[in-house]
Amino acid sequence: MGEVKKVIFIALGFPNPEKRRFLYSNLMLEFSKMGHDVFVIAADDEGKQSKIYHESGLKILRVPSLKLFGTGNLIKGFSNLLLPYLYKRALRRHKIPLDFDVIIMPTPPITLIDVAFWLKKKSKGKLYLILRDIFPQNAVDLKMMKPNGFIHSFFRKKEIKLYKACDSIGCMSPANVEYVKKHNPYLDPSKLHLLPNWADPQEIVEVDVEATRQKYGLQNKFIAIFGGNMGLPQKLENIIELAKNCQEIKNLVFFLVGKGTEQKRIAKMVSDLNLNNVIMKDLLPKKEYNDIVLLSDIGLISLSEDFTIPNYPSKVLSYYQFKKPVLASVDLNTDFGRMQEEIGCGLWSEAGDTASLKKNLLKLYNDKKLRDRLGQNGYDYMVNNLTPAHAFDIVYEHI
Known part of the structure; x- marks a missing residue:
């Protein structure tokens, strides 16, 4: 095992891993298990004030936010745009040292790009992107956004900026790797690699x-x-x-x-x-x-x-x-x-x-x-x- 890394994971939601495991909690628990110092920041749309929790060995800063799930697209969109500001404010308020070796960010949402850039600049750490949502093109495909309109152009610029800033990008499948290469010819292809989805193959318990x-x-x-x-x-x-x-x-x-x-x-x-x-x-x-x-x-x-x-x-x-x-x-x-x-x-x-x-x-x-x-x-x-x-x-x- 190499040197111990100080890792921050920028999450949208992050259920208590003691109660429910999911894709990203399983990965962060693996980092912790391998001896790395893991810090998670996540939104809490039911919380009243930001607070640091210790759950299954992970330090998790939960930040109150507007409604992110089970709401209309307008409120959801505004809530996501507001998150980077809320995350930065919470990190400052809790005096979290910004000396991370690794910043890990998944998509969706792409809006967390601003806090990822800020952390990369402050900490000089490497930015690793877990690409699970090719946005805004998916919204165009589903006719939720007009191609080349103002909103599409705004998010497409953010997407390009994100890909350029990342040190490495993990994609779900070989077709994802090729798609990103084809539609982003400016991008250094060596940044891209295959990172399939993962899960813990837990023991199957007896069921009545x-x-x-x-x-x-x-x-x-x-x-x-x-x-x-x-x-x-x-x-x-x-x-x-x-x-x-x-x-x-x-x-x-x-x-x-x-x-x-x-x-x-x-x-x-x-x-x-x-x-x-x-x-x-x-x-x-x-x-x-x-x-x-x-x-x-x-x-x-x-x-x-x-x-x-x-x-x-x-x-x-x-x-x-x-x-x-x-x-x-x-x-x-x-x-x-x-x-x-x-x-x-x-x-x-x-x-x-x-x-x-x-x-x-x-x-x-x-x-x-x-x-x-x-x-x-x-x-x-x-x-x-x-x-x-x-x-x-x-x-x-x-x-």
Whole structure:
């Protein structure tokens, strides 16, 4: 192990790792486990005053903010623009020494760029970008922003400035690396490298399967589960269209868990179509969600066909973890489907092609051995390539 690094992680949200682990807490815990001094700064849209907490060995400065989640785009956008000012003020107020060796920032949101620059200038540390959102182009793809308009130009300038300032940029997939290279020819390509999403392949605990099935009305059901954000990027209409075309399979149920800007509209669509093979639930406690994934038969992935950027859905990691085969409806600009083929963990169709998606669903529905093999392949790939330890090694190598 090399020298001890003083690391600051600039987060949007950062749940208490003692209660819930997620992508970035797993990485920061790995840094801490390897002996590095980790400091996290994160927004707290329910807090009244900034405060430093000590959670699972991490120092976390939680900063009160305006509403960031579950609100309209205007308030959410203003809240994100305000964050850099709030973060700087909190760091000054708590007299945090700005002598960090490494500044790690993920996207989204790109608005935290200003505090990242400020910390880099003050501390002379290296800036490492975890690129998980190619913004503003994704907003253009989803028609949330006009191309080359004032707002797009404003954020595109910030994006260019960010890429130039970073010492290293970790991208989700090979297609992400190539996309950034192609659309940012000014950028030194040696900054870019592959940093796949990661998760902790926790031991699967015993579940009272029958009690869980009874609780959610899943007795004798073949379950295809979707868990996560229900927004424009996911375009869950494609899953609902599949459900509409599968009503003759009486024991098949589509179990959709999550919240997002499109949740109410999707729920209305299910109601209007009178689909009794779709169950929708708000966000569930992690343990309850894991219980349902464990007894599910298929994990669902959906991405909008409107994307020109190559997205890579992190929710697939929970399917890998619980050895579930993946059924994906994705656009042709992502390499997610092709990578599923290479790993041998699932089947995919072009988003919008319901006939192909149903054909793949039936393959999985009718062949338990195939489901078991694909699920095991996904789990093995995760254990060998996608743990927090693997992510730490990649990041540390580049800082």
